Amino acid sequence: MALGAQTTSTVNAYGRAGKAGLPGQPFMIEGVLDFAEATTDKGTALAANDVIPGLTIPANHLILHAGLEVLTAHAGTSSNTDFDFGITGGDLDNFVDGFDFDGASVGDFAASAEGGPVMVGATDTIDLEVQAMTGTTTGGSLRMFAILVDCTSQSATDFGANEVDRDTLA
Numbered sequence: 648m649a650l651g652a653q654t655t656s657t658v659n660a661y662g663r664a665g666k667a668g669l670p671g672q673p674f675m676i677e678g679v680l681d682f683a684e685a686t687t688d689k690g691t692a693l694a695a696n697d698v699i700p701g702l703t704i705p706a707n708h709l710i711l712h713a714g715l716e717v718l719t720a721h722a723g724t725s726s727n728t729d730f731d732f733g734i735t736g737g738d739l740d741n742f743v744d745g746f747d748f749d750g751a752s753v754g755d756f757a758a759s760a761e762g763g764p765v766m767v768g769a770t771d772t773i774d775l776e777v778q779a780m781t782g783t784t785t786g787g788s789l790r791m792f793a794i795l796v797d798c799t800s801q802s803a804t805d806f807g808a809n810e811v812d813r814d815t816l817a
Contacts, residue, residue: 671801673711677792678702679718680775682784693784697777698735701791704773710765713742713773713793714758721749722786729779730757732791738762739776748787766798 678701685699686692704710715732732743741762751757773793777784 671796671798673794673796675792675794676702676704677790679788679790681719681786681788682722683786686785693777693780695777695780698739699775699777700772701732701775702773702793704767704771704793704795705797706768706770707797707799708767709796709798710742710767710773711794711796712758712764713791714756715743715746715775716757716790716792717748717751717753717755717787718790719786719788720753721751721784723749723784724782725749725780725784727779727781728777728784730789731776731778732757732773733762733776734765734767734771735774735776737765737771739774740778741765742773742793745778748784748789 680699680701682693689697702713713732715730721728726749728747728749730743730746730748731740732746733739733741743757746757773791775789775791
């Protein structure tokens with residue numbers, strides 16, 4: 648079952664000048680996934696094969712790298728909670744394959760299992776799939792992150808001198 652996009656927090660972008668949007672310049676986006684909130688959003692316990700919407704990737708962007716960081720340790724009865732992180736409808740474990748959340752500690756990372764860069768032509772999401780779960784997960788949180796490059800054609804965007812103040816003489 649797919650959960651609603653309200654499950655994840657607002658995504659922040661970091662890069663040149665602290666913001667995204669310059670073609671060819673790598674930048675990072677991130678969001679926090681709180682499993683107590685995800686369970687509330689779903690209305691029942693999370694289960695194997697649930698897909699939780701993660702990070703929204705804008706059209707014409709190259710995903711260089713993506714991964715997860717444990718912010719708050721797993722809570723619940725599950726002794727086998729594994730996650731995949733990738734593109735639903737594409738390769739759902741492209742970036743993370745079988746991350747053992749219940750065995751992880753705060754500060755542990757899961758990143759780039761097998762996949763290389765992925766080009767996203769139309770707006771898409773990197774999603775988290777509950778790959779396996781025995782028992783229940785009632786809490787814990789992950790930071791989801793991705794390093795992107797805007798590959799929008801530079802000829803399609805006006806970067807003329809009229810956009811910069813340095814060309815104005817005092």
